[in-house]
Amino acid sequence: MLPMFSASxxxxxxxxxxxxxxxxQPPVPQSTPxxxxxxxxxxxxxxxxxxxxxxxxxxRRATSGNLxxxxxxxxxxxxxxxxxVAIAGAAGPAMEMVxxxxxxxxxxxxxxxxxxxxxxxxxxxSMMVRGHLPMAMQGLVVVPLFAGFDLRRGQGRxxxxxxxxxxxxxxxxxxxxxxxLFAATVIKLGYxxxxxxxxxxxLVLSALYQAADEDxxxxxxxxxxxxxxxxxxxxSAGFDxxxxxxxxxxxxxxxxxxxxxxGGSAQxxxxxxxxxxxxxxxxxxx
Amino acid sequence: MSMPFYVAPEQLMKDKADYARKGIARGxxxxxxxxxxxxxxxxxxxxxxxHKVAEIYDRIGFAGVxxxxxxxxxxxxxxxxxxxxxxxxxxxxVEARSLANAYAQxxxxxxxxxxxxxxxxxxxxEVGESRHDDQLYHLLYDGTVVDEKRxxxxxxxxxxxxxxxxxxxxDELTVVAAxxxxxxxxxGPDRTLTGDDLEVAVLERNGARRCFRxxxxxxxxxxLAGAPAPAPDNED
Numbered sequence: 001m002l003p004m005f006s007a008s009x010x011x012x013x014x015x016x017x018x019x020x021x022x023x024x025q026p027p028v029p030q031s032t033p034x035x036x037x038x039x040x041x042x043x044x045x046x047x048x049x050x051x052x053x054x055x056x057x058x059x060r061r062a063t064s065g066n067l068x069x070x071x072x073x074x075x076x077x078x079x080x081x082x083x084x085v086a087i088a089g090a091a092g093p094a095m096e097m098v099x100x101x102x103x104x105x106x107x108x109x110x111x112x113x114x115x116x117x118x119x120x121x122x123x124x125x126s127m128m129v130r131g132h133l134p135m136a137m138q139g140l141v142v143v144p145l146f147a148g149f150d151l152r153r154g155q156g157r158x159x160x161x162x163x164x165x166x167x168x169x170x171x172x173x174x175x176x177x178x179x180x181l182f183a184a185t186v187i188k189l190g191y192x193x194x195x196x197x198x199x200x201x202x203l204v205l206s207a208l209y210q211a212a213d214e215d216x217x218x219x220x221x222x223x224x225x226x227x228x229x230x231x232x233x234x235x236s237a238g239f240d241x242x243x244x245x246x247x248x249x250x251x252x253x254x255x256x257x258x259x260x261x262x263g264g265s266a267q268x269x270x271x272x273x274x275x276x277x278x279x280x281x282x283x284x285x286x
Numbered sequence: 287m288s289m290p291f292y293v294a295p296e297q298l299m300k301d302k303a304d305y306a307r308k309g310i311a312r313g314x315x316x317x318x319x320x321x322x323x324x325x326x327x328x329x330x331x332x333x334x335x336x337h338k339v340a341e342i343y344d345r346i347g348f349a350g351v352x353x354x355x356x357x358x359x360x361x362x363x364x365x366x367x368x369x370x371x372x373x374x375x376x377x378x379x380v381e382a383r384s385l386a387n388a389y390a391q392x393x394x395x396x397x398x399x400x401x402x403x404x405x406x407x408x409x410x411x412e413v414g415e416s417r418h419d420d421q422l423y424h425l426l427y428d429g430t431v432v433d434e435k436r437x438x439x440x441x442x443x444x445x446x447x448x449x450x451x452x453x454x455x456x457d458e459l460t461v462v463a464a465x466x467x468x469x470x471x472x473x474g475p476d477r478t479l480t481g482d483d484l485e486v487a488v489l490e491r492n493g494a495r496r497c498f499r500x501x502x503x504x505x506x507x508x509x510l511a512g513a514p515a516p517a518p519d520n521e522d
Contacts, residue, residue, distance in 0.1 A: 002360075110340070
């Protein structure tokens, strides 16, 4: 059956409204999950602005309590051609939110014949996070990052959210998830305005490495299984996920530099980052 | 109490059909042609903002002639149908055939039960892996579905339009040749049409997820002037 609505009841270009009209929205749980019910959680994701746009990255680990439930989870997704969304928190609802968000943007674009502005997309995600608040109160917290290339302003922009749907635009970088404190510190020390794309990728890899080093819920590079963080650049050319091979090569170089900086000794403590950020990181170390 | 006059069902249906056909004939026509690179949809449409040709889903396109508000409502209903289906099942499960049937059901229902039939004819097209997998469904105002293999002509002038396409048809049409043929057929012997008078889109057979791409007026003009095929990676 074709979904038809009377003029007063029409959901307009909103796919979320259409989904709720069609009765496909999941019910809100009435009580908190019991202790025996371990919820799968996704962990650390970051976004950094560089000269031509934004780099987004996320580790691959998902945990249930103290167990690792997935080693190759994806937490960074394209939202549409020129934006991306990264998720941390309860994995199931988070992935569902991403799927709905992607459809919401595409649905709007098709119905209206024109894509939403970047600001409009960020607000849409904010409303979805706010709509998720009752679930968050039951322990199923989802906290996304949103970044994109604003075609009207000609620059990359990034947005952080809180559980209530609060939307905070960040100028340079943002991180969310259990390892975000460590990742954000590394980025803060290594960040410079107008980084090149490669330098920005090195910076986020270094940040995720250090987060994995300190936070058990964040996964580091896994050369044995060939699992590396997902890294994507978003520029005027669109959302571009870097290949696993290129990330593996960058990680190799990064680890090489780190062990050289330590003189080959594993005993040296403290933060260390790649050469592009070495001034800041060394300054912090000494 | 007055009794309504008896009207024979044959007469009633004939009157409705005449009414719908008259409404459709007032608008301009469009054509869709299967070609090497995909499915070309070309409509005569002087407006740059009120579209007759649109994207429904990854591989599915839509086009309508007749009353704009009526086929635009059908377009939006089609997008909703497809997006809801892809959301609750999978993207692969969204097909032109089921959408065409849903349209047919709705058009038939309105034609028989409502006072006024819809004054529209619509096209649902799905591009496949090869030209043999392409699907073209031509839906009439009364819910009749016609499954076409090579090309479709819609609108009041459809018969002579189809004749002109048939005269120039070849099974090896490229998108450039298909556009030249379609524009020539839409214009007829006495007129010439330029990019400004046309709305052109292609469902591209290139493996990308979203196959629908509009050709801009300058692109169309360049093709009509005999230039080679447009760059395929022109994203808006």
